[in-house]
Amino acid sequence: MYRILVADAIKPEGLTPLMDSPEITLIQKTVDEAADELDTIDALLVRSATTVTEDLINAMPKLSIIARAGVGIDNIDVEAATKRGIVVVNAPDGNTISTAEHTFAMMASLVRHIPQAHSSVKNKEWKRSAFTGTELNRKKLGIVGMGRIGGEIAKRAQVFGMEVLAFDPFLTSERAKAMNVELLTLDKLLSQADIITVHTPLTNETRGLLNIDNLRKCKKGVYLLNCARGGIIDEEALYELILEGHIAGAAFDVFVEEPPLHNKLLELDSVIVTPHLGASTKEAQLNVATQVAEEVLIFLEGKPVSNSINLPAISKEMFQKIQPYYQLVKSMGATAAQCMKEGIQEISVTYSGDATSFDTSILTKSLISGFFKTRLDIPVNEVNAMLIAQERGVTIGEKVASDSSGYKNYIAAVIKGDNRQFEIKGTFVANYGPRIVSINGFNIDFNPEGNLLYIQHTDRPGVIGRVGKILGDHEVNIATMQVGRKEAGGEAIMVLSFDKPLSNEMYEKINNLDDITFMYRIAL
Numbered sequence: 235m236y237r238i239l240v241a242d243a244i245k246p247e248g249l250t251p252l253m254d255s256p257e258i259t260l261i262q263k264t265v266d267e268a269a270d271e272l273d274t275i276d277a278l279l280v281r282s283a284t285t286v287t288e289d290l291i292n293a294m295p296k297l298s299i300i301a302r303a304g305v306g307i308d309n310i311d312v313e314a315a316t317k318r319g320i321v322v323v324n325a326p327d328g329n330t331i332s333t334a335e336h337t338f339a340m341m342a343s344l345v346r347h348i349p350q351a352h353s354s355v356k357n358k359e360w361k362r363s364a365f366t367g368t369e370l371n372r373k374k375l376g377i378v379g380m381g382r383i384g385g386e387i388a389k390r391a392q393v394f395g396m397e398v399l400a401f402d403p404f405l406t407s408e409r410a411k412a413m414n415v416e417l418l419t420l421d422k423l424l425s426q427a428d429i430i431t432v433h434t435p436l437t438n439e440t441r442g443l444l445n446i447d448n449l450r451k452c453k454k455g456v457y458l459l460n461c462a463r464g465g466i467i468d469e470e471a472l473y474e475l476i477l478e479g480h481i482a483g484a485a486f487d488v489f490v491e492e493p494p495l496h497n498k499l500l501e502l503d504s505v506i507v508t509p510h511l512g513a514s515t516k517e518a519q520l521n522v523a524t525q526v527a528e529e530v531l532i533f534l535e536g537k538p539v540s541n542s543i544n545l546p547a548i549s550k551e552m553f554q555k556i557q558p559y560y561q562l563v564k565s566m567g568a569t570a571a572q573c574m575k576e577g578i579q580e581i582s583v584t585y586s587g588d589a590t591s592f593d594t595s596i597l598t599k600s601l602i603s604g605f606f607k608t609r610l611d612i613p614v615n616e617v618n619a620m621l622i623a624q625e626r627g628v629t630i631g632e633k634v635a636s637d638s639s640g641y642k643n644y645i646a647a648v649i650k651g652d653n654r655q656f657e658i659k660g661t662f663v664a665n666y667g668p669r670i671v672s673i674n675g676f677n678i679d680f681n682p683e684g685n686l687l688y689i690q691h692t693d694r695p696g697v698i699g700r701v702g703k704i705l706g707d708h709e710v711n712i713a714t715m716q717v718g719r720k721e722a723g724g725e726a727i728m729v730l731s732f733d734k735p736l737s738n739e740m741y742e743k744i745n746n747l748d749d750i751t752f753m754y755r756i757a758l
């Protein structure tokens with residue numbers, strides 16, 4: 235049974251897949267109202283009203299997924315979530331069109347003074363010349379942040395006869411050409427545009443991206459819009475430059491402080507505002523609610539999500555391809571961790587054969603999480619595996635190789651420890667499952683599952699029999715047993731599996747036998 239806290243106003247129709255699941259209880263309360271039950275919550279759904287801080291995350295020990303019904307994730311401490319192994323998902327394109335349309339409506343309102351004229355007429359005035367506006371036709375629109383929303387605004391602007399300038403450090407010139415926009419530096423865009431609109435996320439790089447210094451480079455009489463996030467355009471600087479008459483006016487949907495109770499911009503007639511309404515349409519709210527509900531459901535079913543902020547995106551088709559290898563790599567990591575009782579410096583993973591036909595980074599993360607899970611008592615999964623390795627100074631390597639040693643697919647991991655190296659290789663055999671096929675150069679073939687005992691010993695007659703006798707004398711049933719060696723009379727290995735974990739007594743008895751070099755209990 236999973237308990238999901240829906241902390242903000244998310245359209246109920248979109249949540250139907252969650253409501254219909256017998257495995258799920260939906261709790262529709264704010265975080266404050268749910269204070270007494272935060273420790274029971276498995277999943278948290280928010281819009282922008284709830285700030286998901288590290289403290290809130292820590293108050294929810296069972297939390298495994300945070301879903302943002304919208305795009306911006308600046309209200310979520312993603313770093314704190316990642317550290318805890320909590321997946322963060324959003325709804326990246328459900329509100330794109332609504333936000334682009336809202337920005338466009340704001341732009342038209344701004345240059346034609348529609349809100350001011352509206353208020354004036356409602357006040358029984360009839361001042362026509364006071365509200366003389368400017369055409370959009372043949373004006374230059376500067377778009378800062380040419381992503382999904384920026385792109386939709388560009389299309390609409392072109393239909394209105396505008397020339398579109400763009401600044402986006404991640405936009406290629408080919409893409410800019412295809413969109414028929416002129417890619418410029420920020421300074422050039424600022425100096426050429428008649429109207430400037432920002433559509434970046436709010437990050438450390440974009441906070442104050444438009445500030446007192448570079449806004450002075452704008453043409454006199456420029457109009458500015460912020461329908462992305464409060465703070466991308468410095469509010470103080472804008473206020474000052476409007477008072478100076480350098481900037482003609484601005485349209486803001488978003489503010490540093492929301493609601494903007496202490497914002498001086500609201501005192502200015504030439505500033506028009508809306509209360510963060512970009513995504514507030516029936517369509518967008520249904521889209522984002524449906525997207526996050528589906529993601530949460532998929533996640534709780536143990537399948538990879540598509541719109542994660544802190545995990546690589548995996549489509550359903552890709553998941554089908556990758557799924558067989560999940561268990562294999564997890565158990566490879568866990569086996570290595572239990573056979574290496576020392577600090578480690580490096581884990582490198584090599585993929586060959588069919589295992590190279592997709593993005594393997596998620597598998598490497600799974601292998602690393604399998605490794606650290608057995609060593610740490612904090613939740614470790616694909617979300618925080620890399621961070622955990624990095625914090626412990628472990629270097630991670632990933633490569634592909636053409637030689638798959640005769641297997642259809644082949645995954646090899648080498649773990650370098652402080653004193654020695656451990657090598658493990660595995661494959662997935664259709665209709666048969668995951669198999670470990672080599673450990674430290676010994677060929678072997680076993681199913682990495684359950685309670686295992688790995689024994690390295692001298693290849694001499696009677697060793698296997700003596701191990702078997704001790705176990706038989708104590709009524710311990712051996713479920714499976716595989717052996718491997720490099721050469722007759724040298725070192726050999728055996729891997730046994732049991733229905734129950736092997737007791738300390740049994741372990742000691744076998745370990746004390748002659749010819750045993752070393753052995754490890756492995757729980758998978």
Ligand SMILES: NC(=O)C1=CN([C@@H]2O[C@H](COP(=O)(O)OP(=O)(O)OC[C@H]3O[C@@H](n4cnc5c(N)ncnc54)[C@H](O)[C@@H]3O)[C@@H](O)[C@H]2O)C=CC1
Nearest residue numbers: 305306333379380381382383402404434435461462512513
């Ligand atoms: N007012 C509202 O209700 C809404 C506001 N938003 C805001 O709009 C933002 C953009 O949304 P999308 O277009 O869907 O995101 P997106 O990820 O598709 O586009 C963001 C673009 O910003 C660019 N960018 C990143 N850093 C930059 C920088 N330093 N300078 C210039 N460009 C930079 C990226 O390369 C990307 O192309 C969201 O992050 C969110 O904060 C989104 C939806 C609704």
Ligand SMILES: O=C(O)CCC(=O)C(=O)O
Nearest residue numbers: 281282304305306513514
């Ligand atoms: O939830 C909302 O209405 C805000 C939407 C938004 O700002 C976003 O999706 O980034």
